[in-house]
Amino acid sequence: MAVPPLRVAFLAYDGVTLLDIAGPAEVFKEANRFGADYRIVLLSPTGQDVTSNLGFSVSVDGAVSAEPAPDTYLVPGSDLFPRTPVPPDLAEAARVPAAEARRVASICTGAFILAAAGLLAGKRATTHWKATRELASRCPTCRVEPDAIYVRDGDTYTSAGITAGIDLALALVEEDHGPDLTRDVARALVVYMQRSGGQSQFSAPLQGPPPRSPALRTVTDLVTANPQASHSLGELAKHLNLSTRHLTRLFHEELSTTPARYVENIRFDMARALLDQGHTATQAAARAGFPSYESMRRVFARKLSISPAAYQRRFSTARRVNSE
Structure with missing residues (x-):
């Protein structure tokens, strides 16, 4: 009996960071060249095409509610977060499929969408180093780890800024297919299979308001x-x-x-x-x-x-x- 492909669904919405989708998607696509069988789909809350942060129109495969449950559900970030609250319909578009998916993951500030959907309550999580304090403020029950490249807590994964989505996708592929195939993917993409150090090596020097005293x-x-x-x-x-x-x-x-x-x-x-x-x-x-x-x-x-x-x-x- 043939094993069905593993569905990897990305949540797309207006303002989504294009690289948060393209980077991880490239990892899964490349993994298919080495024997994996991932089917990558792009979904939006309504099924309508969306406009990315770069102003490009992004075509989607359908609406979140109309598609079968994915094996892996990935929620990219946006420049909009954490500057603005996550709209309820976007949070709902993350919450419903996540309840049926084998695992759910966020890239960069997509963690704010997971938090708004209640998916990070009581869990360890991370996001872009610039936004870790705000995430901790919005999700007080989360244990935010500001230096992590990515964090796994049960079947929930969160990753740091933008390119850390590639690190996370490689970890997911290794979880499915082992280190040998994943090493081939990393070599083909010319990236580290496992990056050394945390995201603080990329952060800016100390900044903040002057002391009151x-x-x-x-x-x-x-x-x-x-x-x-x-x-x-x-x-x-x-x-x-x-x-x-x-x-x-x-x-x-x-x-x-x-x-x-x-x-x-x-x-x-x-x-x-x-x-x-x-x-x-x-x-x-x-x-x-x-x-x-x-x-x-x-x-x-x-x-x-x-x-x-x-x-x-x-x-x-x-x-x-x-x-x-």
Whole structure:
């Protein structure tokens, strides 16, 4: 008896990020070349064609309600979320098929649609690093993991920004067909089968509103302006004529961190910027205020799961350098 193809359905809607569909769909299509049997369909809430975030018209195969239950249901993201609430009809278009699918997954800010549909309640989840706080705010029962490339909780999967949908699709293919076929797919697409490090390696340097307390703002400005200085807890407190306990409490209440960790984060961000500009790792460590290269390497390993050299190779330039 022939085994029916595995139906992979994407939810399409006006404003959907086209790459959130195209990237994962390419993985499943490529897997078919190596022996998998996926049938990829594109569905919209009403069955009408939609307009993507790029302004392109996207033809769909039908309405969500008119199609049989998919094996895998994927919900792409949109620039609209998290800036605006998810419309009830879009949340419903995610909820109904998900109840019958073997597994449901979101790409990037598609997690907001799953959350609006009640599909992330009490579950671990992730989304684009810029939107993790907002997702946690909208879904207070979720355990949002801001550094994950993708997260599986039972039969529910969520992934980080845009290209992380490719990582997730590869993981789904491996779940269905094992590592050998998936390795062939990854090689054909010229992507990592499993990306090292979390999505924080792609995030921007520390940004946020200044502290409310004038004293704390003075300290943070001091550290930012001169990260190479010692900046021990005692010296920072002495600079403001505050007790170390009081200064520590201010950092905890307003920035949810400690003075030492704040200093480390500033140095880490400066080191990343210096590496991006082409400075050597040793130069970046010294100019950012790390006591040694080794101390900077440990921070990179803890935060990004990669070394400063590996970070620089990935992000300092998009050009391929060929030697004669």
